Amino acid sequence: MKTLFFSYQDYERPVFAEALSQIDSQSSQQFSWQEAHLTPATAALADGYDAVCAFVNDDLSKEVLEILAEKGVKLVALRCAGFNNVDIPAAEKLGITVVRVPAYSPEAVAEHAITMIMALNRKIHKSWSRVREGNFHLHGLLGFNLYGRVAGLIGLGRIGLALARILQGFGVTVVGYDPGMSDNQIQPFNITPVSLKEIYKTSDIISLHCPLTMHTYHMINDCSISMMQPGVMLINTSRGALIDTPAVIKGLKSGQVGYLGIDVYEQEGDLFFQDLSEEVIQDDVFQRLLTFPNVLVTGHQGFFTREALQAIAGITINNIIEFEQTDQCKNSVDSSCLR
Template sequence: MQVTVFSAKPYDRHFLDRGAASGLSLRYTEAHLSLETAGLADGSGAVCAFVNDDLSAPVLARLDALGVRLVALRCAGFNNVDLAAAREYGLTVARVPAYSPHAVAEHTMAIILGLNRKIHRAYNRVREGNFALDGLLGFDLHGKTVGVVGTGKIGEVLARILAGFGCRLLGFDPTPNPACEALGMVYGSLEDVFSQSDILSLNCPLTPETRHMIRQDTLPLLKPGVMLINTGRGGVIDTRAVIDGLKSGRIGALGLDVYEEEADLFFEDLSSQVLRDDVFARLLTFPNVLITGHQAFFTHEALDNIAETTLGNIVAFRDTGAATHSVSVERLAAHG
C-alpha cells in the first residue's frame, strides 16, 4: 500500500521508515497538504497528515477523486478535518489518541517554570555578561492555585506534577477525572477556575465549544495578573484579546506552545525572513511572554509512539478495511 506523508520532516522519516517492514511504501513530501498540493497523493491509498495540514471539504473531495481511502493523522487533534465531508466521501480518518501525555505535561511545566523565573531572559543576560537580578523576580509555586482546563491524560499528568510542587488544584472538564480528584483537585465552573487561578493552563482540544475560550468578554473573569499557559490548540484563545490582556495587566504572563495562525510559521526555519504576521510579531515584543513552536510533543518516546500507532492504523486499514483508532462525526461530539 502506498502512503503519501505530508509535512514530512527528517525526524518523521526517521521514525516512520520502519513502515517498509510492514509492506508499506511511504512517499515523503515536506509540502503541507492543501488543495494545491493534494495531487501529490495520486496513486496512494492513504495520506498521512499533521496538525497544520488542510483537510477541509475541498481537499477531501480532491483526495477522494484521487482514490485515497484513508487519512492517517499522526497527531491527537483532528480540528483541521471536516469529518462530515470525510463521511460523505467514504474516507476513513484515523488519529493517534495518546502518544505521550508526559511529553506535553512536562513541557507545560517547563514553560511555567521558565516564565515564572524568567529563565529565557536570564540566559541571554548571563551570556552578555549581565548578572543583575532586576526584572527577574519570580514567585514560589508552592501554595499557588493552578487551574487546569481539560483534565484528560495530559491534564492528569500535569496535575500530578503540580501537586508535587504543593499547588492547590482547580479543574474544569465536562467529565471530572477521579485520578485528579484523588490528588485534591476541586472541580468547578469555568468562571470559578478563571477567577481563582494564579496560573491557568489550557489543556483542552479545540472544538466549537472551546474555540476562543479566552476572548474579550471572558478576560474580565480572569484573576488579575494571571499566568496563562496554552499547550492545547492555538484557537482556544483569541490572540488579539490576549494582547489586550497583556497590555492592561489582566494577564501577568503568557506561555504558548501553540498559536491560532501557526500554520504559516511553525515547523519552518524563517530566521532569514521578515515575519509577516503582525499579531505574532506583537506578541514577541512583550518581556513577559514565552513562546515555543509547537514542540511540547517533541520527545523521542512520543515520536516513537506516534509512528507506531500511525503505522498500525494504516496496516489495520489495509488488512481489514478499518483503522484501529478511527474518528467519526459522532466521536467529534464526544471529543468536545
C-alpha cells in the same frame, strides 16, 4: 498499501523506519515523503496512493478531501491527536476513513507546560540572555514560589492529569474543569472539580488541555480574561484557537495577564515547522506578541520527545495496517467525536 506523508520533517523518517522494521507485515507498506503541506494546490500529489498521512497544520477541508477522493485515497492517517483541521462530515460522505493517534506521550506535553511555567516565573529566558552579555544584575527577575499557589486546568485528559501530578509535586493546589468527567471521576486525582468561571476567578495559573471545538473556540477572550485574577499566568500547549490573541494582547497591555506561555498559535500554519529566519514575518499580531517581555512562545514542540515520536510512528503504522487488513480502525474519527 501506498501512503504519502505530507509535511515531512527530516527527524521523522528514521523514527518511522525503525517502527516499520518492527512490524511483521512491513512488506505490504510503501511510504513516500513530501515536504509540502497538504493544501488544495498539493493534494493532487496523492494520485495513485491509497492513503495520505497528515500533520496538525495540513489542510483537510472539504475541497482537499474531494481531490483526495478523486485520486483514489481511502484513508487519511493523522500522525497527531487533534483533528480540528479535518472536515469529518465531508470525509464520511466521500468514503474516506480518518484515523488519528489519540495518545502518544502525555508526559511530553505536560513536562513542556511545566517548563514554560517555570521559565516564565523565574525569567529564565531573560536571565540567559543577560548572562551571555555579562549582565548579572537581578533587577526584573523576581519570581514567586509555586508552593501554595492555585493552578486551574481546563481539560483533564491524559495530558491534564499528567500536569496535575507534576504540579502537586510542587505543592500547588490543583483545580480542574472537564465537562466530560463527573466530580467523582476527578476527585481521586486530588483535583478539586470546579466550574469554568471558578477556574477563571481563583487560579494563579491557568493551563489549557482541551480539544478545539465549536464550544472551546476563543474560550480565552475579553470576557473570560476580565474574570481572571490580575497578573494571571496563561499557558496553552493544546490548540492555538482556544485563545483570542488580540484579547490576550489587550490583557498583557493592561497587566491583567501577567504571563503568557504558548506552544501553539491560531495562525501557526503559516509559521511553525519551518525556518523563516531570513524572511520578514507578515503576521503583525504574532510579531506584537514577541515584543512583550512576559511572553514565551515555542514552535509547537510540546510533543517533541524521543518517546513521543516513537509512539506516534508506531501507532500511525498500526492504524494504516489495521485499516488495510480490516477496512476499519479502533482509532478512527467520525461525526460522533464532534459532539
